Amino acid sequence: xxxxxxxxxxxxxxxxxxxxxxxxxxxxxxxxxxxxxxxxxxxxxxxxxxxxxxxxxxxxxxxxxxxxxxxxxxxxxxxxxxxxxxxxxxxxxxxxxxxxxxxxxxxxxxxxxxxxxxxxxxxxxxxxxxxxxxxxxxxxxxxxxxxxxxxxxxxxxxxxxxxxxxxxxxxxxxxxxxxxxxxxxxxxxxxxxxxxxxxxxxxxxxxxxxxxxxxxxxxxxxxxxxxxxxxxxxxxxxxxxxxxxxxxxxxxxxxxxxxxxxxxxxxxxxxxxxxxxxxxxxxxxxxxxxxxxxxxxxxxxxxxxxxxxxxxxxxxxxxxxxxxxxxxxxxx
Numbered sequence: 001x002x003x004x005x006x007x008x009x010x011x012x013x014x015x016x017x018x019x020x021x022x023x024x025x026x027x028x029x030x031x032x033x034x035x036x037x038x039x040x041x042x043x044x045x046x047x048x049x050x051x052x053x054x055x056x057x058x059x060x061x062x063x064x065x066x067x068x069x070x071x072x073x074x075x076x077x078x079x080x081x082x083x084x085x086x087x088x089x090x091x092x093x094x095x096x097x098x099x100x101x102x103x104x105x106x107x108x109x110x111x112x113x114x115x116x117x118x119x120x121x122x123x124x125x126x127x128x129x130x131x132x133x134x135x136x137x138x139x140x141x142x143x144x145x146x147x148x149x150x151x152x153x154x155x156x157x158x159x160x161x162x163x164x165x166x167x168x169x170x171x172x173x174x175x176x177x178x179x180x181x182x183x184x185x186x187x188x189x190x191x192x193x194x195x196x197x198x199x200x201x202x203x204x205x206x207x208x209x210x211x212x213x214x215x216x217x218x219x220x221x222x223x224x225x226x227x228x229x230x231x232x233x234x235x236x237x238x239x240x241x242x243x244x245x246x247x248x249x250x251x252x253x254x255x256x257x258x259x260x261x262x263x264x265x266x267x268x269x270x271x272x273x274x275x276x277x278x279x280x281x282x283x284x285x286x287x288x289x290x291x292x293x294x295x296x297x298x299x300x301x302x303x304x305x306x307x308x309x310x311x312x313x314x315x316x317x318x319x320x321x322x323x324x325x326x327x328x329x330x331x332x
Contacts, residue, residue: 002252004149008142011131013117018068019110020145021152025066032072034063034111038083043177043192052119063115074152078103090169090195099150099157101165105188105199106148109181113141116183136245140186140202143248147259154256162248162261164205166215168231169222170196171320176225180232185239189232196228198235202246204261206272207238214310217317224320226292226309233288237281241274278303 005022007013016025033040040046046061067075082104085092117133124131147162149155170191178191186201200207208215211234218227247262264272282300285307289299299307312318 001254002153002257004146004153004250004252004257006142007145008138011133013114013121015066015118017066018071019065019114020071020149021068023068023071025068028066030067030069030072031064032067032075033061034065034108034115035060036079036083036108038079038087042087043175045177052116055123056119058115063111065111065114071152075107078151086193089193090167093167093195093197098161098163098165101167101197101199102161102163102201103148103151105165105190105197106144106163106201107151109183109186109188109201110141110144110148112181113144113183137184139245143246144186144201146248146250149257156256156258158258158260160204160261162204162246162259163199163201164203164208165197165199166208168196168198168218168228169194170225170228171222172196172225178229180236182236182239185236185242187236187239189235191225191228194222196223196225196232198232200235200239203239203242204246204264206244206264207235207242210238210273211235218310221320224309224323226289226323227318227320229288229291230285230308230310233281233285236288237276237284238273241276242272243274244272278306282306 005020007017007019007022012022015028015031017023018025018030035045040060047059049057049059050063051057078100082096082100085096117131120133121131143162147155147157150157172191172194176192179189181188186203187207188197188199188201190197211231214231214234218231223231244264246264249258249260249262251258251260279300282296285299286294286296294307301307305313308318309323310318312322
């Protein structure tokens with residue numbers, strides 16, 4: 001019988017064990033980068049800093065995952081395929097499967113989670129207290145880790161995919177690199193070369209359905225960067241409003257493991273999303289639109305019709321070439 005590794009069962013995040021397989025490692029040198037080396041080299045990310053839960057500041061190159069040689073080889077094969085596609089551009093990225101994109105994004109996001117958990121454990125140990133971890137986050141991260149094991153085990157996603165990855169052509173300026181993730185809601189975005197990616201890693205595609213009108217409205221367009229970031233803002237905000245905790249059936253057999261989503265509305269009379277609030281969404285947009293200098297005041301000047309570069313005042317979709325910026329705006 002195939003057995004999945006569950007580090008959350010005994011809360012084992014020691015660097016003595018492979019993060020994905022649980023295999024006991026013979027050396028602390030058995031590790032891989034969280035942020036791929038090729039990506040750090042391409043965009044000079046190695047020394048960019050991130051603040052951890054224990055208030056330690058670490059560079060991207062310091063973020064690592066303990067990893068067995070076998071697992072590292074599997075990840076490297078995927079990495080080479082993804083790197084070739086990403087560096088080529090939108091058309092090549094579009095040929096990657098949803099599962100391949102999920103595995104690449106999932107490893108990156110889970111790597112951030114792993115390092116944050118280690119930081120949290122260090123912080124609690126320093127004050128002599130055990131790690132107190134949210135049951136909801138444990139539930140989400142445990143399932144993300146199980147799905148990520150599709151990198152090394154025969155796993156079949158039965159029925160709807162637990163994740164959804166949208167790839168868009170985007171008219172980015174040269175050398176653009178914009179990356180975001182939100183580990184609490186498991187949503188991710190990336191903008192580089194001539195494309196952008198928005199991924200929801202554990203919602204069974206519900207956020208994409210929620211924004212179906214927008215996805216349909218822009219499906220044949222090469223988006224202006226500000227339009228792509230508006231779409232990102234919509235997905236990040238709706239992921240925050242998504243109030244249902246997905247459940248999954250994991251069935252292990254001698255040949256493979258089947259992962260099947262359970263109906264989201266089962267046992268709940270609440271709507272799947274909390275009500276949309278324009279002011280809060282405006283705050284989200286202000287963050288995503290920082291490169292263009294839009295302020296919250298400008299964005300929600302008319303709360304009934306907040307600023308948008310995806311739709312005009314009449315509600316019609318705004319073609320990328322029609323995008324115009326307020327005085328002082330930056331079109332890049």
